[in-house]
Amino acid sequence: MYDVIIIGGGIVGCALARELSRYRLKLALVEKEVEVGFGTSKTNSGIIHAGHHSPANTFKGKFEWAGNQMWDDLARDLKFGFDRIGELLLALNPDDVKYLENLKKQGEDRGVTGLEIWAPPRIQKEEPNLSHTILQALHAPTAAVINPYEACFGLIECAQQNGAELFCGYLVSDIVKDGRNFTIQTPQQNFRGRIIINAAGVFADQIAALVGADNFKIVARKGEEYLLDRRLQGIVTRLIFPTPTANSKGVLIIPTVDGPIMVGPTADNIENREDLSTSFAGAHKIFESVRRYCPAISERDTITEFAGLRAIADTNDFVIGPTPIKGFYNVAGIQSPGLTAAPAIATYVTAMLQDDGLALEEKTDWEAEVDGPPHFAQKGKKERQAALMRDPAYGRIVCRCELVTEAEVRYAIRHGARTLDGVKFRVRAGMGRCQGGFCTTRIMDLLSETLGIPLTDISKRGPGSEVCRPRQERLPVGDQT
Amino acid sequence: MNNPLKKKYTVVIVGGGPAGLSAALGARAAGAERILIIDREIEVGGILNQCIHSGFGLHHFKEELTGPEYAERCINSARSADVEILSDSYVLDISPELQLEIISSRYGYLNLKAQAVVLAMGCRERTRGAIRTPGFRPAGVMTAGLAQKMVNMKGLLPGRRIAILGSGDIGLIMARRLILEGCEVTGVYEVQPYSNGLTRNLVQCLDDFAIPLHLSTTVAFIHGRDRVEGLTIAPVNEQYIPDPKRSWEVACDTLLLSIGLIPENELSTKLRLRMDPATGGPQVTSTLETSLPGVFACGNVLHVHDIVDFVSEEASRAGRFAAEVAAGRRRPSDNIALQAGANIASCVPQSLSPDRKQTIYLRVKQPVKNCILTIGDRYEKKFRVLTPSEMIRLTLAPEVLDRYFGENLKIDVRSQEVA
Ligand SMILES: Cc1cc2nc3c(=O)[nH]c(=O)nc-3n(C[C@H](O)[C@H](O)[C@H](O)COP(=O)(O)OP(=O)(O)OC[C@H]3O[C@@H](n4cnc5c(N)ncnc54)[C@H](O)[C@@H]3O)c2cc1C
Numbered sequence: 099m100y101d102v103i104i105i106g107g108g109i110v111g112c113a114l115a116r117e118l119s120r121y122r123l124k125l126a127l128v129e130k131e132v133e134v135g136f137g138t139s140k141t142n143s144g145i146i147h148a149g150h151h152s153p154a155n156t157f158k159g160k161f162e163w164a165g166n167q168m169w170d171d172l173a174r175d176l177k178f179g180f181d182r183i184g185e186l187l188l189a190l191n192p193d194d195v196k197y198l199e200n201l202k203k204q205g206e207d208r209g210v211t212g213l214e215i216w217a218p219p220r221i222q223k224e225e226p227n228l229s230h231t232i233l234q235a236l237h238a239p240t241a242a243v244i245n246p247y248e249a250c251f252g253l254i255e256c257a258q259q260n261g262a263e264l265f266c267g268y269l270v271s272d273i274v275k276d277g278r279n280f281t282i283q284t285p286q287q288n289f290r291g292r293i294i295i296n297a298a299g300v301f302a303d304q305i306a307a308l309v310g311a312d313n314f315k316i317v318a319r320k321g322e323e324y325l326l327d328r329r330l331q332g333i334v335t336r337l338i339f340p341t342p343t344a345n346s347k348g349v350l351i352i353p354t355v356d357g358p359i360m361v362g363p364t365a366d367n368i369e370n371r372e373d374l375s376t377s378f379a380g381a382h383k384i385f386e387s388v389r390r391y392c393p394a395i396s397e398r399d400t401i402t403e404f405a406g407l408r409a410i411a412d413t414n415d416f417v418i419g420p421t422p423i424k425g426f427y428n429v430a431g432i433q434s435p436g437l438t439a440a441p442a443i444a445t446y447v448t449a450m451l452q453d454d455g456l457a458l459e460e461k462t463d464w465e466a467e468v469d470g471p472p473h474f475a476q477k478g479k480k481e482r483q484a485a486l487m488r489d490p491a492y493g494r495i496v497c498r499c500e501l502v503t504e505a506e507v508r509y510a511i512r513h514g515a516r517t518l519d520g521v522k523f524r525v526r527a528g529m530g531r532c533q534g535g536f537c538t539t540r541i542m543d544l545l546s547e548t549l550g551i552p553l554t555d556i557s558k559r560g561p562g563s564e565v566c567r568p569r570q571e572r573l574p575v576g577d578q579t
Numbered sequence: 580m581n582n583p584l585k586k587k588y589t590v591v592i593v594g595g596g597p598a599g600l601s602a603a604l605g606a607r608a609a610g611a612e613r614i615l616i617i618d619r620e621i622e623v624g625g626i627l628n629q630c631i632h633s634g635f636g637l638h639h640f641k642e643e644l645t646g647p648e649y650a651e652r653c654i655n656s657a658r659s660a661d662v663e664i665l666s667d668s669y670v671l672d673i674s675p676e677l678q679l680e681i682i683s684s685r686y687g688y689l690n691l692k693a694q695a696v697v698l699a700m701g702c703r704e705r706t707r708g709a710i711r712t713p714g715f716r717p718a719g720v721m722t723a724g725l726a727q728k729m730v731n732m733k734g735l736l737p738g739r740r741i742a743i744l745g746s747g748d749i750g751l752i753m754a755r756r757l758i759l760e761g762c763e764v765t766g767v768y769e770v771q772p773y774s775n776g777l778t779r780n781l782v783q784c785l786d787d788f789a790i791p792l793h794l795s796t797t798v799a800f801i802h803g804r805d806r807v808e809g810l811t812i813a814p815v816n817e818q819y820i821p822d823p824k825r826s827w828e829v830a831c832d833t834l835l836l837s838i839g840l841i842p843e844n845e846l847s848t849k850l851r852l853r854m855d856p857a858t859g860g861p862q863v864t865s866t867l868e869t870s871l872p873g874v875f876a877c878g879n880v881l882h883v884h885d886i887v888d889f890v891s892e893e894a895s896r897a898g899r900f901a902a903e904v905a906a907g908r909r910r911p912s913d914n915i916a917l918q919a920g921a922n923i924a925s926c927v928p929q930s931l932s933p934d935r936k937q938t939i940y941l942r943v944k945q946p947v948k949n950c951i952l953t954i955g956d957r958y959e960k961k962f963r964v965l966t967p968s969e970m971i972r973l974t975l976a977p978e979v980l981d982r983y984f985g986e987n988l989k990i991d992v993r994s995q996e997v998a
């Protein structure tokens with residue numbers, strides 16, 4: 099019997115797991131994908147928003163600024179990529195100028211620091227590659243970029259080292275309430291728990307419906323993102339936002355925490371919640387928009403693209419709180435700025451559980467830190483030399499585009515990677531310009547060797563996505579006559 | 580970890596494919612003393628190791644070899660010529676003073692000084708991202724070269740029902756290879772109105788196995804969440820925009836991409852060598868020297884070749900010139916700039932000197948029939964067909980060049996007919 103079971107291992111579920119792992123609780127997180135973070139939390143812009151964007155009197159507004167301030171400590175403890183590079187929001191039309199002023203006021207009212215309106219000379223000095231037709235820009239130094247999947251891995255690893263149990267590859271198919279407790283059903287096994295937290299992202303309304311706690315509906319709003327070659331690295335040094343529209347923040351230029359520039363996202367409501375496809379129309383829209391404020395960016399520099407789904411609740415705000423089903427809580431509709439807000443949501447939900455009578459007894463031996471992946475490429479010469487002396491596997495480069503060594507791939511596997519994407523998102527192997535053309539077979543060998551599974555069982559991201567087929571399909575046993 | 584390497588080398592070669600190996604032999608023949616090849620793979624030989632089909636060596640060895648056989652000959656010659664080979668080692672950086680920074684699994688962090696460096700890092704394949712193919716991102720989409728490695732070196736199949744986007748040579752060769760492995764190949768889809776592979780490969784790999792080649796078509800959508808389930812194929816207009824109204828569906832579990840090769844020039848750009856956007860490689864003089872004195876380039880890192888024999892030929896010259904420069908001997912510097920004129924996509928080298936016989940490599944932009952290639956007004960040559968997929972190799976006698984002292988020499992291909 100678990101005290102708390104979290105359904106969904108996105109940034110929200112992982113942040114909550116770590117927060118709850120501070121206390122003497124029997125805790126489980128159940129996630130349908132092979133890894134945490136493989137829902138929306140992997141496919142987003144990777145921005146910790148500055149704090150002034152979301153409207154006042156909403157959960158979004160409340161948690162954007164609160165969450166923003168929590169990330170420095172998390173990044174230090176959990177060793178994921180994080181950098182406060184600041185943001186510029188551009189006024190391209192006279193109407194936009196008023197918007198900047200309002201936004202500045204909104205931010206200042208809630209305590210966001212450092213907001214400043216820049217005139218063209220300052221803009222051109224600081225960001226010379228932006229179009230010279232920009233009228234004004236609002237500079238927000240509190241904005242940051244983050245590696246969102248590393249953050250998920252760090253949070254869950256920390257929760258696990260403090261006793262939380264993680265079940266990846268477990269699809270919650272039903273929830274039964276018996277008396278005061280719940281039984282969560284998955285194809286592999288049932289889990290019994292007293293408190294259930296529904297953090298199932300874009301599927302959260304369906305999970306809520308299993309117990310009749312679905313007083314909200316979710317629409318998936320797709321966003322496509324395009325990652326550009328390292329050639330363009332440094333073309334802008336801050337996050338670049340246009341003035342937003344009703345549906346989205348517009349197409350951004352994102353100097354990702356790992357260096358390459360990314361442009362996106364689009365915003366289109368869609369029917370199918372599995373639809374992560376990218377489109378000609380999306381690419382066209384993104385590059386058309388971006389060229390208006392940064393003419394040097396071209397679609398020819400794309401190295402890869404992806405899409406993510408925002409979970410938009412019909413209230414157009416986060417849906418956080420208890421439900422008529424006692425013990426069942428929704429943390430749903432976590433649209434943008436959900437990544438930013440996640441740590442603040444986690445502390446808020448923890449306090450809420452305590453108010454509802456959950457006894458929270460702090461562990462004396464709670465360990466806040468994890469080691470984090472040994473990113474060889476980011477190390478200086480001395481550190482590299484030292485690493486090589488410790489382990490010759492640092493001398494074998496597996497991924498040449500991103501300079502990832504065999505030692506790092508082994509680290510990824512030791513820390514739970516079971517798939518090519520698991521390795522890729524932990525240590526960047528296969529993420530560069532050749533997109534795994536050279537290193538895929540080497541990583542497959544390492545996975546196969548370390549996990550003791552045949553090469554044909556190795557998948558991109560879990561069962562059904564196996565990378566290759568055996569030469570001869572073997573007949574099932576007993577069928578060989 | 581006692582290392583047998585010296586601190587200083589006459590010529591250091593980065594990359595141990597056919598280019599690197601042949602450069603080493605060229606340097607040896609020109610009298611270079613200490614020659615070192617560095618390759619990051621455990622075995623040298625480069626891409627040839629996975630090209631187990633035959634068709635290599637007809638020009639260079641005057642017999643038909645497989646890729647590994649060709650590589651083996653080069654490796655054996657290099658070994659018997661006392662070329663040092665450092666494999667499983669990665670060149671991280673080269674300084675403008677020709678100090679190389681290397682990491683090696685056996686010897687750790689290494690620093691070497693070279694008197695001359697030859698770049699021979701080969702090329703990589705273009706990927707899905709480069710053409711932004713719309714659709715899902717399932718397993719089963721991979722470059723043809725990766726599939727080649729899986730089948731030929733790992734004994735695995737990329738899938739059972741294969742579609743191929745792009746008609747590059749590796750794709751064509753894999754079409755045949757996978758048929759022989761018992762797979763089904765639905766077809767090869769090429770966005771251009773002409774094929775990008777050698778005629779030889781079109782005949783031997785597609786026609787002989789009745790695999791259809793669809794020109795002016797592309798993959799307009801990739802279906803399947805986890806694994807490829809099918810493709811939407813559509814014809815394209817002159818701007819390469821697919822026409823959804825005339826599209827059709829193809830069921831398959833694998834999409835191989837054979838959409839072009841890109842010279843692997845990370846080190847060259849770090850060194851700030853002057854690059855040629857037309858080839859994707861560094862600009863070189865007629866001695867294959869880059870814009871940084873003492874640094875030479877050859878093979879696929881310089882420009883993508885279609886026949887390995889010409890890689891060896893070019894590389895052996897690069898090695899020879901590198902050895903000469905290391906010994907303090909310099910040829911007269913170039914005084915003729917080559918200029919790509921009508922229907923010329925690229926030419927290597929980018930400049931020439933009239934003091935000796937010269938070899939140049941060209942590619943056309945558009946396929947043409949019954950055409951005349953002219954270089955200035957002293958040289959012309961008739962061709963029945965020229966296509967972008969077949970590199971043109973010409974040797975020019977000094978007489979053709981010496982009149983052009985100090986001028987641009989323009990190369991044009993003109994024809995009455997479009998192929
Ligand atoms: C294109 C795009 C860009 C964005 N950019 C930003 C940004 O820059 N900054 C920012 O702050 N926010 C951004 N967001 C929003 C942010 O990504 C989300 O708010 C956040 O990731 C939501 O986290 P989550 O944990 O709620 O959802 P998810 O990450 O989707 O996690 C939910 C998890 O539940 C699992 N699950 C679902 N059903 C079941 C089941 N039946 N059984 C078991 N497990 C299940 C899923 O597999 C998934 O892993 C962006 C969103 C998109 C789409």
Ligand SMILES: Cc1cc2nc3c(=O)[nH]c(=O)nc-3n(C[C@H](O)[C@H](O)[C@H](O)COP(=O)(O)OP(=O)(O)OC[C@H]3O[C@@H](n4cnc5c(N)ncnc54)[C@H](O)[C@@H]3O)c2cc1C
Nearest residue numbers: 594595596597598618619625626670700701724878879887
């Ligand atoms: C997938 C693929 C399949 C091909 N198939 C055919 C075919 O069937 N027939 C044909 O005629 N041609 C084929 N080609 C073309 C063929 O590659 C060339 O003709 C020839 O192999 C090029 O030789 P090279 O030495 O320039 O490059 P490569 O053979 O690629 O050798 C380059 C070497 O440099 C090493 N290297 C690169 N960077 C570093 C570094 N920083 N440090 C250390 N080592 C480094 C690499 O590991 C590699 O071993 C193919 C090319 C590719 C990419």
